[in-house]
Amino acid sequence: MVKKVSIVEKIHSANDQLAAENRQRLDRSSVFSLNFMASPGAGKTSLIERTLHELTPLFNIAVIDGDVATSIDANRAAEAGATAVQINTGGQCHIDANMLQKALNELDLDSFDLLLVENVGNLICPASFQLGTHKNLLIASIPEGDDKPYKYPAMYQDVDALIINKIDLLPYVDFDMPYFEKGVQILNPDLVTFPVSCRTEEGIQFWIEWLKEQIDSKKNI
Amino acid sequence: MVKKVSIVEKIHSANDQLAAENRQRLDRSSVFSLNFMASPGAGKTSLIERTLHELTPLFNIAVIDGDVATSIDANRAAEAGATAVQINTGGQCHIDANMLQKALNELDLDSFDLLLVENVGNLICPASFQLGTHKNLLIASIPEGDDKPYKYPAMYQDVDALIINKIDLLPYVDFDMPYFEKGVQILNPDLVTFPVSCRTEEGIQFWIEWLKEQIDSKKNI
Numbered sequence: 001m002v003k004k005v006s007i008v009e010k011i012h013s014a015n016d017q018l019a020a021e022n023r024q025r026l027d028r029s030s031v032f033s034l035n036f037m038a039s040p041g042a043g044k045t046s047l048i049e050r051t052l053h054e055l056t057p058l059f060n061i062a063v064i065d066g067d068v069a070t071s072i073d074a075n076r077a078a079e080a081g082a083t084a085v086q087i088n089t090g091g092q093c094h095i096d097a098n099m100l101q102k103a104l105n106e107l108d109l110d111s112f113d114l115l116l117v118e119n120v121g122n123l124i125c126p127a128s129f130q131l132g133t134h135k136n137l138l139i140a141s142i143p144e145g146d147d148k149p150y151k152y153p154a155m156y157q158d159v160d161a162l163i164i165n166k167i168d169l170l171p172y173v174d175f176d177m178p179y180f181e182k183g184v185q186i187l188n189p190d191l192v193t194f195p196v197s198c199r200t201e202e203g204i205q206f207w208i209e210w211l212k213e214q215i216d217s218k219k220n221i
Numbered sequence: 222m223v224k225k226v227s228i229v230e231k232i233h234s235a236n237d238q239l240a241a242e243n244r245q246r247l248d249r250s251s252v253f254s255l256n257f258m259a260s261p262g263a264g265k266t267s268l269i270e271r272t273l274h275e276l277t278p279l280f281n282i283a284v285i286d287g288d289v290a291t292s293i294d295a296n297r298a299a300e301a302g303a304t305a306v307q308i309n310t311g312g313q314c315h316i317d318a319n320m321l322q323k324a325l326n327e328l329d330l331d332s333f334d335l336l337l338v339e340n341v342g343n344l345i346c347p348a349s350f351q352l353g354t355h356k357n358l359l360i361a362s363i364p365e366g367d368d369k370p371y372k373y374p375a376m377y378q379d380v381d382a383l384i385i386n387k388i389d390l391l392p393y394v395d396f397d398m399p400y401f402e403k404g405v406q407i408l409n410p411d412l413v414t415f416p417v418s419c420r421t422e423e424g425i426q427f428w429i430e431w432l433k434e435q436i437d438s439k440k441n442i
Contacts, residue, residue: 039260039261039262039342039365040260040344040365040366040369040372040373041260041362041364041365041366041369067372068345068372068373068375069371069372069373069374069375070371070372072368072371072372091345091349091375093314093343093345093346120345121260121344121372121373122314122343122344122345123261123342123343124289124312124314124341124343124346125314125345125346128312141262141364143262143362143364143387143390144260144261144262145261145262147293148261148262150290150291150293151261151288151289151290151291151293151342152261152289152290152342153290154289154290154312166364168393169364169390169393169394172389172390172393173390173420174420199394199395
């Protein structure tokens with residue numbers, strides 16, 4: 001196992017180098033970029049669809065979709081009006097900076113304002129691989145349960161914004177919001193948080209306003 | 222990346238060897254064993270609690286709990302009447318056969334009828350590591366969405382039984398059951414399936430009956 005750890009370290013170092021290159025390319029083209037991470041089924045693709053619905057009239061948006069096997073999510077993003085690129089990770093439980101670099105090669109970055117990267121559905125692996133995006137976003141979901149910050153601390157510690165999705169299900173499940181929020185507070189006290197329902201659209205406007213501010217501040221640099 | 226793959230193969234070969242040893246130990250002690258796999262929040266711990274509630278009056282049950290960081294789940298299993306052993310995977314996204322072997326060393330196996338192993342919440346990594354348990358169980362959950370068999374085929378392909386949990390949420394989410402079932406059918410046509418709600422207890426009795434049959438057939442060998 002020691003041998004494995006040393007190799008993982010080498011890969012991470014190369015990954016960080018490539019992540020820095022990705023960031024430079026995105027900055028040169030004034031594209032604001034976001035890495036969407038979550039468990040399977042928390043609502044990454046639904047949130048991307050909802051975001052595209054609100055923002056494609058205002059901005060040119062690209063979506064890069066990571067998936068172990070299919071292109072279901074990339075197809076949904078393309079149908080919702082984005083230029084979509086599929087990364088098939090071949091069984092890997094995360095996107096890494098090298099995979100993102102290859103996907104960026106498929107895009108004329110200067111023609112976009114916003115890049116949404118949909119990571120593989122997983123609360124463990126993606127936390128270890130920086131991609132070079134400007135912000136890392138975590139989507140939690142009410143039916144997943146209120147103990148997730150305690151059980152997946154690495155993921156909650158390192159993100160810049162948190163969506164709490166499926167709040168329309170709060171009446172039907174046992175979810176102790178103060179207990180959840182306490183876990184988040186311990187790990188990441190200044191985390192920007194948006195409780196939403198992609199299904200009913202509740203709360204979506206606050207998320208969209210925040211995202212528009214991020215895109216505009218990138219364009220004004 | 223080639224270097225990494227070759228090492229993963231070596232680890233798997235050692236893992237399969239240790240899994241076979243684990244199986245022999247469980248067989249010698251006539252313990253029926255199950256590996257519970259699922260996304261974070263699909264209901265592994267709730268199903269284990271419900272199962273313990275039904276079966277601790279009849280059988281001696283041990284629970285081995287894998288988690289990246291905490292012992293929340295092992296504590297819940299212990300409170301529900303099982304002898305519980307915690308495996309802290311130190312950030313790894315799965316339990317492997319070596320970790321299970323160490324946990325088995327903590328148990329007097331001859332004194333148990335049933336061993337429930339709760340894997341790390343993940344739909345990718347655990348599928349690659351056999352533990353030596355008699356059956357692999359996958360817990361899907363209604364709010365996760367109906368596309369999961371298509372997106373995580375390796376997991377659906379290799380399991381022996383499927384729980385579809387949180388069926389009480391069917392009226393409140395968009396879940397196309399025929400589409401889900403079609404995906405399962407393609408990947409694993411003979412899969413034993415139990416639609417349940419751990420919250421309302423609907424369907425639990427069919428799962429418990431199946432499990433009792435498995436335990437009894439193990440004891441009669």
